Amino acid sequence: MVEVKFLPSNKTVSVQDGSNILQAAIAAEVQVESTCGGKGTCGKCKVRLQTGEADKGVNLTPAEKKFLTPAEIESGWVLACQHILSEDAVVVLQEQKDAYDRKAGFHDSEKIRAHAPGIRKLALDLKEPTVGDQGADWERVVRALPVEDVPFSRPVAASLPQKLRQGKFKVTAVLDGVRLLAVEPGDTRDRSYGLAIDIGTTTVVVYLVDLNRGTVIASGAVTNPQNIFGADVIARITHAAGGPQALQELQEKVVGGINGIIAQLTGKCEVSPEEIYQAVVVGNTTMSHLFLGIDPSFLAPAPFIPAFQQAVEIEAGELGLNILATAIVTVLPNVAGYVGSDTVGVMLAGGADRLQGVNLMVDIGTNGEIVLVGKGSILTCSTAAGPAFEGAEIKHGMRAAEGAIERVHISSDVEVGVIGGTKPRGICGSGLIDALSEMVRVGVVESSGRLAAKEAQLENLPPLVRRRLRGSGGGAEFVLVWGEDSATGEDLVISQKDVRELQLAKGAIMAGIRVLLRELGAEVREIDRVFLAGAFGNYIGKQSALGIGLLPLVPLDRIAAIGNAAGDGAKMALLSVAEKERALSLARQARHIELSSDKGFQEEFIDALSFEQKV
Amino acid sequence: MVEVKFLPSNKTVSVQDGSNILQAAIAAEVQVESTCGGKGTCGKCKVRLQTGEADKGVNLTPAEKKFLTPAEIESGWVLACQHILSEDAVVVLQEQKDAYDRKAGFHDSEKIRAHAPGIRKLALDLKEPTVGDQGADWERVVRALPVEDVPFSRPVAASLPQKLRQGKFKVTAVLDGVRLLAVEPGDTRDRSYGLAIDIGTTTVVVYLVDLNRGTVIASGAVTNPQNIFGADVIARITHAAGGPQALQELQEKVVGGINGIIAQLTGKCEVSPEEIYQAVVVGNTTMSHLFLGIDPSFLAPAPFIPAFQQAVEIEAGELGLNILATAIVTVLPNVAGYVGSDTVGVMLAGGADRLQGVNLMVDIGTNGEIVLVGKGSILTCSTAAGPAFEGAEIKHGMRAAEGAIERVHISSDVEVGVIGGTKPRGICGSGLIDALSEMVRVGVVESSGRLAAKEAQLENLPPLVRRRLRGSGGGAEFVLVWGEDSATGEDLVISQKDVRELQLAKGAIMAGIRVLLRELGAEVREIDRVFLAGAFGNYIGKQSALGIGLLPLVPLDRIAAIGNAAGDGAKMALLSVAEKERALSLARQARHIELSSDKGFQEEFIDALSFEQKV
Helix, strand or coil, X not given: CEEEEEECCCEEEEECCCCEHHHHHHHCCCCCCCCCCCCCCCCCCEEEEEECCCCXXXXXXXXXXXXXXXXXXXXXXXXXXXXXXXXXXXXXXXXXXXXXXXXXXXXXXXXXXXXXXXXXXXXXXXXXXXXXXXXXXXXXXXXXXXXXXXXCCXXXXXXHHXXXXXXXCEEEEEEECCEEEEEEECCCCCCCEEEEEEXXXXXXXXXXXXXXXXXXXXXXXXXXXXXXXXXXXXXXXHHHCCCHHHHHXXXXXXXXXXXXXXXXXXXXXXXXXXXXXXXXXXXXXXXXXXXXXXXXXXXXXXXXXXXXCCCEEEEHHHHCCCCCCXXXXXXXXXXXXXXXXXXXXXXXXXXXXXXXXXXXXXXXXXXXXXXXXXXXXXXXXXXCXXXXXXXXXXXCECCCCCCEEEEEEECCCEXXXXXXXXCCCEECHHHHXXXXXXXXXXXXXXXXXXXXXXXXXXXXXXXXXXXXXXCCHHHCEEEEECHHHXXXXXXXXXXHHHHHHHHHHXXXXXXXXXXXXXXXXXXXXXXXXXXXXXXXXXXXXXXXXXXXXXXXXXXXXXXXXXXXXXXXXXXXXXXXXXXXXXXXXXXXXXXXXXXXXXXXXXXXXXXXXXXXXXX | CEEEEEECCCEEEEECCCCEHHHHHHHHCCCCCCCCCCCCCCCCCEEEEEECCCCCCCCCCHHHHHHCCHHHHHCCEEECCCCECCCCEEXXXXXXXXXXXXXXXXXXXXXXXXXXXXXXXXXXXXXXCECCECCCHHHHHHHCCCCCCCCCCHHHHHHHHHHHHHCCCEEEEEEECCEEEEXXXXXXXXXXXXXXXXXXXXXXXXXXXECCCCEEEEEEEEECHHHHHCCCHHHHHHHHCCCHHHHHHXXXXXXXXXXXXXXXXXXXXXXXXXXXXXXXXXXXXXXXHHHHCCCCHHHCCXXXXXXXXXCEEEEHHHHCCCCCCCCEEEECCCCECCECHHHHHHHHHHCCCCCCXXXXXXXXXXXXXXEEEECCEEEEEEECCHHHHCCCCCCCECCCCCCEEEEEEECCCEEEEEHHHCCCCEECHHHHHHHHHHHHHHCCECCCCCECCCHHHHHCCCHHHHCCEECCHHHCEEEEECHHHCCCCCCEEEEHHHHHHHHHHHHHHHHHHHHHHHHHCCCHHHEEEEEEEHHHHHHCCHHHHHHCCCCCCCCHHHEEEEECHHHHHHHHHHHEHHHHHHHHHHHHHCEECCHHHCCCHHHHHHHHCCCCCCC
16 A cells, blocks of 8 residues: 655545556545546646655656656656556645636636736825925825826725825825725835636636736636525525525625635735735626625516626625725626626627627526627527536436546447546536437437337347336436446436436527527528537537537537636636726627527427437 | 603702702703803793693793793793792703704704705606516616716615515616615605714714705704713824724714714604715814724824815715715815814805905814905914813813803902803803903903012902902912802812913914914905804804904904804705805815914914904
């Protein structure tokens, strides 16, 4: 046995000699990013060996030579799935930052081009007051600024006398447009930070951004602490409808979660929360309401009315956000009750107002939001189709985590790829789409969505695949993984009911796309690009998505995953006043189509349920 | 003995048959307004008899017939000093309101002419949303308003969905300029209230104003609760310099005091605090800083620099003021470290920008602020001269309350008038000025300020007056009231030191006036009007003020008391946007003369110490 200690968590585990670091990490229940399931093909499981392995760079596998730079090898980096443990080791894991930033694929460089943030810092060298020059402190500072009509700020004025005298009247003014956010003793111009915040129903992600350099210097994520009131937006709205106190509770929960990340990121980066001068927030409409403590009650019942739609600017102190109290927090505008500022972020990051031709943007998360751009219009719609693809209501559905089946291929038998390379525990979204697509392709599922049952159908299946079909009618199911190969000992199956759930979901999304196409007066063949936003879009098999009819049948090379585009949009709006203006303009331009009242939607929906491929 | 119960305090007292109500009130320690000392000449001690005296209007004295209207007599009103008690009685005292309003003498009608408040209420009849009209609630309301660029308000949006639906989309919008302060279900246009607040170092006064009708409907006062940290501004500043927590403590104290009055006034008038949409605050510069929680540390040492000078607009919620959280609280601007928004209020109420000729405004409170207006200029200065006139540092000095000597006349002997008509306990400001003036006039005090000691001086005094002079040098004193006639049994005296204190105080004020006159290039004879602001100004003997050289020697009819002009200014700014603008303009126009650095001040000061009368 060898002992492996993981930093920074300090978790220690004993594993058999000959185990690899990835296996040790799973045993220690620490998270190591890996998308190929330990095959050495994704290169994402980089970790650094700290001690106990004196000879760095020896016994490297071909995969390690491929994915590690000489500098990384020199510093002791290895691939966790490749490195065999032969003695005790201390392993330093990559910060969660890297895992998240890698998902934000649209801006690989993490550098937003042409950044021009709203925050300006100005070094002032003021005259000290005398009995002949008794002007007040606030007026003394404001008169030295190159802007007019600076609104009075009580919090800034409150401590101004001390700050001015600490700095011997040499201070740095922090301006956001014409607002004076802070006055700091001395010259602090080289330090200026902001936050981009993506509030998901499930996960909250915070990016700490260096506003001078235009780079993300750290990021972190937590499960949205509101989840104790329920997993989906309807449960949250129901809780909020309990009255002002319940609403406040939800507001404080999510702010508390964000504050937790802020504490962690600022500690790590040696940034004071007081040096964070701005934040931009995106989220679905319900999350925006709850973050601001605004009653979302009437989002739930038809006609789905939000309390507000416009962008909101508010001081951090009013929200309880632990950054500079006077920092302006901008919540980007929503488009409708179920098309939120996260979708506006997607439009911004995807460049919806700059693309030529006809472009489709699909963000499948807890809900499915669809944007169709072209012919001078921006159309949006929303379907409640998402959760099935996140594993909700699916018998063995689970989130994309260790032990989740993420890839399925059927030839003579079923082959699966599992996150973390362990025995499978369930199936995540990309696995479900793969499985369904393969099942349709080989004939396990017929075009109506029924599992094959007729003798003629079964005869065409390879024997090992056919063995996996059992039961009949509503109780029919298809075994993906036999119990002997699963982590739970239980057979992992796709049930007839699962197929129906997925069928309804993909049908709703496709019908939404078709309604928007009709509204725009465009055909599927006119679609120039399909952007898949969100983590889901990164991992989904494009061919499989086409295979089940989740996306319209366009050439594969027109489909691109754009990562966490909602968060990218928030970063862009944070780093550039012009980009923020674009976001507001995009939200104004967008025309929302309410599917529940659209006359053609039902017909499109029923038509889209079929697994028959149409153009 | 008869038993007398006073309402609303419910205090009960037994007094001898034949006592009057004023005597009973003093015994019960309840406050009855009276300025003539029970002589029946001021008519201010009106009280209402509730029971026990069946025959109303019988046995009225000539004084009662003079001061009471037939309606008042019909309702059981009597003068407390005139009504002799012959059986048990229940006496209803006038509300404190009346006592305070009576002091606000400038607007006797309590009605501000041409009121046009910033608050507007608009009844809206909105279309209910449908799936074909999914616009958000906030946008639905804002689009119906007759103003552009309404800034988003989180608190209003927070409860908007409920309010709209409670009112079935018939609501009243409350606007302050372009700000949307509240949305109320139904049509509430007939109810609209505001507060004028005068924060004194010693006393805080709050006026509840009906904005629709332009009238004060109630007012109340409390001792400024900050007084536990010291009586004067320097003590408060010293405490505030202890750090942010001490500063917050002072802020919360004064807001707590105001909230106490608000609770009382709103309860009495059946107004909800949520129906108070605006407040205007005046106070000296230190009080303004502390009310806003802004560090006043550098007001104390030279060069006396305030943290801010401009008018401040801030939401009530941010200050913890218990009115509508979104209500805008305007603190009028200050002019300098010791010329605050209270003086701006005086300028506004006094019409400093509209007066013809040369006009002098003097507000003697804890400090003495002086404004000289004329020849196109507004000049201000401040002296720390006030406290002596409030009885501070004076051996038998006291505030104007029961038992205070408020009038002094010397002929063959000394005669005094006492507040409440009781035996005297001490001397208040107007009594001190009277006493000093009379002592100068008859020769008890020589023009240098020394108490008479030379035989030639004493010989000219009436024998009974001469008897009252005793001791010599610094220990000399003049007995105003012999112990047998005083409430304490102690002789009440004006000491040589007292004379010196008053001499320094009046010298400082007169020197300030002379410096301003010189700065303006005007002579005393050019002064057209002298306005005396504040409670002090109401009670001061004008002739005595001239007699001691506190004011420049102008004809008596040019001197007018204008009551609580600071509070009147606050009311005017509350009731009229144009008046508020005038206040800001007056503060900008005012040029402050810092006496401590003025080259001529010392000379003027020494010259002004003399009691010799000069023009």
